[in-house]
Every structure is written in C-alpha cells, then in structure tokens.
Amino acid sequence: MRQFTAVVNPTAGGSTGAAALLPLAGLLRGAGAEVEVEYSRGLDHAREVARQAAGQGRVVLAVGGDGMAGCVGGALAGTDALLGLVPAGRGNDFARALELPSTAPDLARLLLHGEPRRIDAVEVTSPGRPTTVGLGSVYAGVDAVANRYANETRLLRGAASYYLGGLRAVLGWRHADYRITVDGVLHERRGFTVVAANSAFYGFGRRIAPEARVDDGMLDVVVIRETSRLLFFAVMNELKSGTHTKRPEVEVLRGREIRIEADRPLPYGIDGEVDAVLPVTARVLPGALGILC
Structure with missing residues (x-):
C-alpha cells in the first residue's frame, strides 16, 4: 500500500488547496493508505518537505496549481521519487496536459493503483x-x-x-x-x-x-x-x-x-x-x- 505526504498550497485557487484534498484524503485513508498533510509556507519550504518525504519512500502529492506542481516536481526531478498531482489552482494546466481524472474517486484509484510514468522536466x-x-x-x-x-x-x-x-x-x-x-x-x-x-x-x-x-x-x-x-x-x-x-x-x-x-x-x-x-x-x-x- 502506498503511503502519501501531501504538500499543500493553502491559498491555491484564491481560496484553499485543502478543500480539494479533503475528499481525496478520505478515500485514500479508507483504502488503508496513510496520508500526512504538510502546509507550505512558501516554495522553498515545499521543496524541503517534498524531498524529506520522498527520502522516506512516500509518494509526494503536490496540492495546488501549476506553481506547486512545478515546485514540488522540480524538487524531485532526477531522483527515484514518485509524484502525484492534486489540481487545486486556477489554471491546472500541467494536470490538464497529463489528462488527470477530474473526480476524487477516480484520482484516488489512480494514486493507489496507477503505474508510474517517467516524464521530462525543464532546467531553467x-x-x-x-x-x-x-x-x-x-x-x-x-x-x-x-x-x-x-x-x-x-x-x-x-x-x-x-x-x-x-x-x-x-x-x-x-x-x-x-x-x-x-x-x-x-x-x-x-x-x-x-x-x-x-x-x-x-x-x-x-x-x-x-x-x-x-x-x-x-x-x-x-x-x-x-x-x-x-x-x-x-x-x-x-x-x-x-x-x-x-x-x-x-x-x-x-x-x-x-x-x-x-x-x-x-x-x-x-x-x-x-x-x-x-x-x-x-x-x-x-x-x-x-x-x-
């Protein structure tokens, strides 16, 4: 069973990224997974939390918009860590490109049982x-x-x-x-x-x-x-x-x-x-x- 650490942008989408995580976390926990939640105090803090969680073998969930996805994904690039996205921003364009499910039950099934895929990152x-x-x-x-x-x-x-x-x-x-x-x-x-x-x-x-x-x-x-x-x-x-x-x-x-x-x-x-x-x-x-x- 995969174990998760959710790195949350609390102001994603102009309101709260936590709202998007709540139903998903309930489904993951109901299936027997452990879900830790960490609220980001900024991009540097989000990167630090992501790296620590990945070092413990946990799946890191980036909860927010494209900024959080890029921040957390970028921090894990070049490692064996596994990332999941929980779209909760205004644009969510990277999640759209990945054709992620739009409902909590479908996203939960993907995070619990989906096969990992290797994708490219961009060094700037x-x-x-x-x-x-x-x-x-x-x-x-x-x-x-x-x-x-x-x-x-x-x-x-x-x-x-x-x-x-x-x-x-x-x-x-x-x-x-x-x-x-x-x-x-x-x-x-x-x-x-x-x-x-x-x-x-x-x-x-x-x-x-x-x-x-x-x-x-x-x-x-x-x-x-x-x-x-x-x-x-x-x-x-x-x-x-x-x-x-x-x-x-x-x-x-x-x-x-x-x-x-x-x-x-x-x-x-x-x-x-x-x-x-x-x-x-x-x-x-x-x-x-x-x-x-």
Whole structure:
C-alpha cells in the first residue's frame, strides 16, 4: 500500500488547496493508505518537505496549481521519487496536459493503483539567479506580463483573471526584438512572445504548443511574431483549439536547449510563477521525474 505526504498550497485557487484534498484524503485513508498533510509556507519550504518525504519512500502529492506542481516536481526531478498531482489552482494546466481524472474517486484509484510514468522536466537558468527545475513552459513576453497581472488581482478568479490580465498586457505591449538560440542555432525575431513548452497547455487551458509532449525529450518553441493587436487577439482565441500554429505569424521550432534574450529586460515565467527577467536558458531533462498519471 502506498503511503502519501501531501504538500499543500493553502491559498491555491484564491481560496484553499485543502478543500480539494479533503475528499481525496478520505478515500485514500479508507483504502488503508496513510496520508500526512504538510502546509507550505512558501516554495522553498515545499521543496524541503517534498524531498524529506520522498527520502522516506512516500509518494509526494503536490496540492495546488501549476506553481506547486512545478515546485514540488522540480524538487524531485532526477531522483527515484514518485509524484502525484492534486489540481487545486486556477489554471491546472500541467494536470490538464497529463489528462488527470477530474473526480476524487477516480484520482484516488489512480494514486493507489496507477503505474508510474517517467516524464521530462525543464532546467531553467538565468544570470544572478539560482538554477531551478519546473515542468510546464517557460514563456517570455506579453503572456508573462499578463500572468503577472493575473497573479496580482484579488477581485477575480479563474479564467476571468487571465482574460483581464491579458487585455491589460496586450493594450500596453511594445513589440520586442528577440534572440532565440535553439540547440546552438540563432533565430532573430520581433513580436509578442516566445514560449519553450514541455507540455501543450498554459494560461488556463490554452493549447499553446499542440504537438508538445511531456515525455519526448524535446521542447516546442512557439514564437508569435509581430502583427496587429487585432490579429493577435484572433490568435489568442485560436489557442483554445491549437489552430493558431497554422498562421504565418506563428512559428514553431524544436530543441533540447533554448536561450531567450530580448532588447529589454522582459519578464519570463515558468509554471505560472513570474518573478524574473530575461535572458533565460531552458534545458530539457528527459525522463527526469516519476509521476502517477
């Protein structure tokens, strides 16, 4: 019988990550599993708790949104530890990419009896900052600005916060000149954003990189080039289905190591957390993490 330690973001989704854990924990305990619960005091504390629990042979549950998933998953990457996700955030995009069950009984069955799967992680380095490891996408441009606005809002939750943040970001956007180095090959582009994607989704269910896979050892690099704001909003609408990649303004590259630079210190984000500026290098870590999905 698997034993679990749940690392909980108590403010996930703008309310409480614990609410999502309660019915699941009851089902796991009812099946005979032990479930310990640790409330995170911050990302560093969450990483520490995750590593300690994994060292005891326990399955580590990341309870929260993409930030908690990336934080805990990144802390366990490169080890034999086993991760489970309990989606409780606003976007839950990495959980969506893994096609996790949406009901507590189905998720409990997966966590108790599912077979582990090895997936890729993303190592992120930036001058003057410690190296971190995440799971989803590294994005640098208008979307990072929008994500920062969404994180700052306290009046709106879920998709509404992303829509408002996106509108505010686009209306104030000035095109950036990017230098994108993909496995040593330089590409110079001007536009709205560059996304190095390990998984298909970001920004509350938007299929930014439809062909990206979490276990193929590659990053899909999506570049949205210079165009009008009106056409950009049309591209954003097409992210719901992934058809934006057919537009000439959208370019998709692929590689294992991506460096993104720009003509000004643009913000970049990873797994929903936006607290740094370019330049940044993202390197895929193939099969680095064991996960129940």
